[in-house]
Amino acid sequence: MLKDSLKRCYVIACNRSGQNPNNQFAGHSLIINPWGEVIAEAGESEEILSAEIEMDLVKEIRKQIPIFTDRKPEYYN
Secondary structure, X not given: OOOHHHOOOOEEEOOOEEEEOOEEEEOOOEEEOOOOOEEEEXXXXXXXXXXXXXXXXXXXXXXXXXXXXXXXXXXXX
């Protein structure tokens, strides 16, 4: 699970798979929902990873964890 401060969006993490003459790559790309749950994970070989992104879930979580209430725009350049 991701830390609470990061649970406000989907995370799509790509990782290279396979190998080249100098490296072995692990693969295991991930799609993680805003609650920090892995909803799709690739294996060690090349593949296409897909999942359904629920934008209503993002809106729901942002209502529960209002990330913009602590902003101080007057301090930004």
